[in-house]
Amino acid sequence: MREGQRTASAAEAVVSEPSAPFLRACRGLPVERTPIWLMRQAGRYMAEYQAVRAKHSMLDVIRTPELAAEVTLQPVDRFGFDAAIIFADILPPLIGMGLKLDFVKGAGPTIENPLRANYDIDMLATPPAEEHLGPTLEAIRLVSAELAHRDIPLIGFAGAPFTLASYAVEGGGSKNYARVKALMYGEPAAWKRLMTKLVTVQADYLLKQVKCGAAALQVFDSWAGLALGRDDYVRFVQPYNRMLFTALQRSGAPVINFSTGTSAYLADVAAAGGDVLGVDWRMPLGWCWQQVGYDRPIQGNLDPVALLAPWRELKHQIDCVLAEAGGRPGHIFNLGHGILPQTPVENVARLVDYVHEAAIREG
Amino acid sequence: MREGQRTASAAEAVVSEPSAPFLRACRGLPVERTPIWLMRQAGRYMAEYQAVRAKHSMLDVIRTPELAAEVTLQPVDRFGFDAAIIFADILPPLIGMGLKLDFVKGAGPTIENPLRANYDIDMLATPPAEEHLGPTLEAIRLVSAELAHRDIPLIGFAGAPFTLASYAVEGGGSKNYARVKALMYGEPAAWKRLMTKLVTVQADYLLKQVKCGAAALQVFDSWAGLALGRDDYVRFVQPYNRMLFTALQRSGAPVINFSTGTSAYLADVAAAGGDVLGVDWRMPLGWCWQQVGYDRPIQGNLDPVALLAPWRELKHQIDCVLAEAGGRPGHIFNLGHGILPQTPVENVARLVDYVHEAAIREG
Numbered sequence: 001m002r003e004g005q006r007t008a009s010a011a012e013a014v015v016s017e018p019s020a021p022f023l024r025a026c027r028g029l030p031v032e033r034t035p036i037w038l039m040r041q042a043g044r045y046m047a048e049y050q051a052v053r054a055k056h057s058m059l060d061v062i063r064t065p066e067l068a069a070e071v072t073l074q075p076v077d078r079f080g081f082d083a084a085i086i087f088a089d090i091l092p093p094l095i096g097m098g099l100k101l102d103f104v105k106g107a108g109p110t111i112e113n114p115l116r117a118n119y120d121i122d123m124l125a126t127p128p129a130e131e132h133l134g135p136t137l138e139a140i141r142l143v144s145a146e147l148a149h150r151d152i153p154l155i156g157f158a159g160a161p162f163t164l165a166s167y168a169v170e171g172g173g174s175k176n177y178a179r180v181k182a183l184m185y186g187e188p189a190a191w192k193r194l195m196t197k198l199v200t201v202q203a204d205y206l207l208k209q210v211k212c213g214a215a216a217l218q219v220f221d222s223w224a225g226l227a228l229g230r231d232d233y234v235r236f237v238q239p240y241n242r243m244l245f246t247a248l249q250r251s252g253a254p255v256i257n258f259s260t261g262t263s264a265y266l267a268d269v270a271a272a273g274g275d276v277l278g279v280d281w282r283m284p285l286g287w288c289w290q291q292v293g294y295d296r297p298i299q300g301n302l303d304p305v306a307l308l309a310p311w312r313e314l315k316h317q318i319d320c321v322l323a324e325a326g327g328r329p330g331h332i333f334n335l336g337h338g339i340l341p342q343t344p345v346e347n348v349a350r351l352v353d354y355v356h357e358a359a360i361r362e363g
Numbered sequence: 364m365r366e367g368q369r370t371a372s373a374a375e376a377v378v379s380e381p382s383a384p385f386l387r388a389c390r391g392l393p394v395e396r397t398p399i400w401l402m403r404q405a406g407r408y409m410a411e412y413q414a415v416r417a418k419h420s421m422l423d424v425i426r427t428p429e430l431a432a433e434v435t436l437q438p439v440d441r442f443g444f445d446a447a448i449i450f451a452d453i454l455p456p457l458i459g460m461g462l463k464l465d466f467v468k469g470a471g472p473t474i475e476n477p478l479r480a481n482y483d484i485d486m487l488a489t490p491p492a493e494e495h496l497g498p499t500l501e502a503i504r505l506v507s508a509e510l511a512h513r514d515i516p517l518i519g520f521a522g523a524p525f526t527l528a529s530y531a532v533e534g535g536g537s538k539n540y541a542r543v544k545a546l547m548y549g550e551p552a553a554w555k556r557l558m559t560k561l562v563t564v565q566a567d568y569l570l571k572q573v574k575c576g577a578a579a580l581q582v583f584d585s586w587a588g589l590a591l592g593r594d595d596y597v598r599f600v601q602p603y604n605r606m607l608f609t610a611l612q613r614s615g616a617p618v619i620n621f622s623t624g625t626s627a628y629l630a631d632v633a634a635a636g637g638d639v640l641g642v643d644w645r646m647p648l649g650w651c652w653q654q655v656g657y658d659r660p661i662q663g664n665l666d667p668v669a670l671l672a673p674w675r676e677l678k679h680q681i682d683c684v685l686a687e688a689g690g691r692p693g694h695i696f697n698l699g700h701g702i703l704p705q706t707p708v709e710n711v712a713r714l715v716d717y718v719h720e721a722a723i724r725e726g
Contacts, residue, residue: 178668178703185672229645229666229699231683264626264646282592283627303592305541309548320594336592340541 020151022082026216026254026276028297028330035082036355040338041075042087048074058103062088068139076152079352083153084143088136090159090220093201094168096132097124114171118190126197129205137212144213153216156209160221161198161240177227184236195240203247210251218256225261233265238272245273256299266291281336285324297330304335307343322358383516385445389579389617389639391660391693398445399718403701404438405450411437421466425451431502439515442715446516451499453522453583456564457531459495460487477534481553489560492568500575507576516579519572523584524561524603540590547599558603566610573614581619588624596628601635608636619662629654644699648687660693667698670706685721
């Protein structure tokens with residue numbers, strides 16, 4: 001028993017003092033430079049990625065571990081990002097639950113059989129991740145093996161329950177979230193069953209990503225803040241996000257709680273859990289820290305559109321983000337949302353170099 | 364001269380003590396009941412409106428004063444709202460400026476010749492409202508004459524410069540506002556010319572709406588908060604909104620400054636001007652007052668989707684809004700965004716009655 005305790009302490013010591021700047025920032029530890037990675041960093045703005053996608057559909061790339069690993073590594077190799085994020089999508093877990101998902105060119109993701117009745121929710125399956133998301137887990141094994149000797153952490157990810165529920169009920173993107181909110185308001189018991197199933201599937205999926213080599217996790221609640229006011233968030237979303245973040249604690253990996261449009265109740269979002277808070281570009285970082293406490297690491301939040309601007313303007317906006325962060329250890333530089341396909345690659349290279357050098361000036 | 368002063372004082376006295384609850388709330392005066400109207404209250408959820416639209420396109424209704432007047436009055440007659448809002452749209456002023464606008468069924472508004480180069484901006488016309496928006500001004504005359512003896516104020520409205528600029532540059536709705544922001548960031552001089560022209564056209568249009576009988580005005584900045592962070596708002600939008608609100612002061616009519624998604628910089632939005640702040644459903648009203656000061660009247664902010672919910676849930680959400688307002692005089696009840704076409708009319712009737720009765724309980 002004493003030996004067990006000693007082992008646990010040793011493991012804790014290792015966990016609490018990682019060397020990679022990204023993992024250090026996730027724990028609020030001092031860093032020599034501000035770590036940076038970008039949401040959707042493996043994407044269409046890169047010619048290398050387009051070359052792969054010219055021959056394979058998005059779902060094919062996700063389902064072929066070697067291809068997923070290849071595009072995951074492309075931006076890390078090219079730009080020197082401080083973390084990789086596994087190439088995948090938040091929606092495939094819905095396929096394993098029984099929903100017929102397709103990515104329609106131009107129209108975005110659509111679900112052929114969206115949830116329309118309580119019965120549909122009762123019929124949703126909750127299979128273990130290895131049964132339906134095996135290729136992504138395998139891609140994580142490949143990438144983390146490749147990155148291990150370079151001390152670059154790999155981030156695993158999944159969608160938060162509300163965002164997935166929205167897709168599952170609306171059948172795709174939505175302008176006003178009327179169907180999913182009508183379910184939430186009108187059928188609270190069915191809502192609870194749906195959200196609980198989603199937590200089960202996502203917690204299992206994320207924990208297995210860590211087992212396969214992910215060193216950190218990000219949970220994307222991309223839609224809650226666009227759809228919901230504070231009272232709704234607290235009643236219908238926060239309890240399930242809390243369940244999910246609590247379940248993820250036992251992985252030992254830091255977890256990033258990312259949302260957009262939640263500035264009116266950021267403290268409630270932070271209270272749901274997660275080690276790091278990921279925020280969109282509409283909230284000044286200093287203001288975010290004021291809302292959630294200065295001991296909470298924050299990731300963000302350059303406007304993705306700033307990367308389309310001339311350098312004079314792009315530099316101004318990077319400087320603003322860095323100034324708001326004030327050289328605080330718990331800052332991970334990122335965009336406030338995914339990088340746009342039309343982004344010039346030279347701007348990405350310049351951004352990464354500038355952030356790395358700026359941090360050296362500070363330190 | 365002394366007589367002139369006396370007349371001015373008499374006029375001021377009339378302006379400062381209106382009897383209609385809506386106008387009283389706009390000035391923060393005590394009211395006997397909370398005034399209520401709904402954005403897009405003349406709309407597809409009403410059979411009377413659908414009957415008119417079955418025979419006429421939306422642009423036809425807007426351009427035929429008798430039809431616009433008819434649909435403007437329908438919801439006031441049926442539900443007993445405390446204000447009417449002229450049936451119109453924020454986009455037609457762009458037609459007079461030289462843009463080819465059409466409302467495509469299913470796709471929303473589209474512009475055939477969006478602004479693509481500086482030259483396009485230089486070519487934009489700034490005609491006086493009576494030359495290109497005459498039918499709306501005439502409809503305002505008809506409705507205000509009809510409503511005068513009922514002491515129900517008519518609200519005129521227009522879009523804010525950023526929201527109109529977005530449509531004009533993007534050519535329609537947008538997911539990430541990349542084009543309009545690229546113009547803003549990349550060509551600040553062209554941006555200034557575009558925004559200044561929009562302020563010229565909109566200020567003229569709104570002032571003439573008051574001359575024709577509008578008793579209050581609402582400026583819709585529906586998109587700024589979805590697109591922009593605080594720094595961008597302060598640099599690229601706030602100066603023009605301030606110009607517009609300053610110009611509108613000489614009308615003597617109260618002005619509502621409505622925006623959505625601006626919770627991270629609501630104080631900056633409020634500082635741009637307007638007597639009343641209109642807010643979306645995502646920010647609790649009490650929190651809004653905390654940001655902008657308790658002396659500022661606020662309009663809002665029931666979630667439009669709540670009107671699709673069973674009464675138990677709808678009542679809960681109305682109660683929340685009323686509790687956040689706390690019976691304060693400067694509260695105008697409204698939705699946080701436009702009413703949805705699928706809203707059951709009986710819920711609208713119940714909402715209006717409930718808000719009117721609740722206020723009596725308070726008073």
